Ligand SMILES: *[C@@H]1O[C@H](CO)[C@@H](O)[C@H](O)[C@H]1NC(C)=O
């Protein structure tokens with residue numbers, strides 16, 4: 438009798454997982470109804486949601502190891518929300534916990550992202566409710582063949598849900614090797630676009646130079662320079678020259694010298710979304726001005742100047758999906774000769790949330806969609822013939838939507 442009772446109790450307590458009393462499953466839309474996914478948690482650092490996770494016991498969260506990479510004690514300023522419904526405000530059914538222990542899978546590796554799992558131990562157990570319930574874990578014998586229908590949930594402003602079939606390992610690795618996500622979209626343009634002929638230097642200084650970015654059209658005629666920037670011309674002029682590449686992270690730590698021909702042949706290729714910026718080589722700046730003057734001498738910079746500054750050029754060429762993640766420096770202009778470059782900017786006092794070693798592409802895919810409206814950056818996609826002015830110390834990140842040739846004029 439005792440044994441049977443224990444068995445029943447065990448079965449009952451096991452039965453706690455995976456039950457969502459409020460999941461009526463009539464939802465066809467994208468927002469999940471409150472309580473539909475009661476194991477879904479939201480992880481916040483400094484009050485900013487950065488990852489999701491699942492409750493698996495009264496005090497353990499299963500999440501991704503890539504959410505817990507970085508120096509320092511990652512428990513600091515970390516908060517777990519359970520029973521959360523929207524990121525806009527709290528609701529009476531939610532609770533929050535701090536984390537006492539972070540256990541990253543010992544064999545996690547960030548490229549190609551094997552063993553991307555992590556456990557978080559909550560400082561205090563939670564009580565299960567209709568809105569807070571653990572999910573069931575698969576057993577080691579479970580099998581989920583390709584085509585099995587599953588639900589994926591995750592955070593937008595509200596919790597989102599979508600039903601998708603499981604994809605085979607083979608098809609998955611085929612698809613992730615050609616990352617095109619994020620590159621289809623030019624996004625809206627939320628920066629003033631002004632025709633240079635209708636803007637006096639005085640108005641430029643008064644309205645933009647020290648205040649906000651602006652995109653200038655109809656500035657200078659760079660037909661000749663653009664012609665010289667074609668692939669054939671560039672390789673003909675500079676193929677055998679050595680160029681200096683930088684890693685595409687916020688502080689551009691590492692420099693590598695290669696010939697321009699080698700860069701174009703082997704390194705000028707689409708950026709894959711899961712490679713770190715610190716492992717991506719990018720050709721921009723560090724130009725030997727003596728060697729590159731046969732090209733740069735033909736560049737007509739934008740007509741406006743800031744008093745007391747001189748100009749310096751940085752020339753570059755990079756593949757689709759590449760870009761420099763958030764950083765800041767002095768004021769200047771930037772334009773593309775070929776391709777399109779998407780820009781994201783924040784004023785100096787509004788430091789964006791980003792990881793200094795992750796690429797702009799991964800920021801665009803992972804962080805950008807979660808930004809509340811008041812944290813949205815200014816943005817615009819530049820095409821040839823348009824020149825962006827960025828004021829002093831504005832944060833900015835760039836993303837080349839195509840293979841792009843570009844030049845910046847720094848006002849130092
Ligand atoms: C970024 O990458 C550099 C070089 O690989 C490394 O030294 C640094 O610790 C990394 N920074 C962070 C915040 O992970």
Ligand SMILES: *[C@@H]1O[C@H](CO)[C@@H](O)[C@H](O)[C@H]1NC(C)=O
Pocket residue numbers: 725726727728
């Ligand atoms: C720039 O190129 C010239 C000509 O090849 C060379 O003499 C000079 O040392 C280079 N400068 C730097 C800083 O590499």
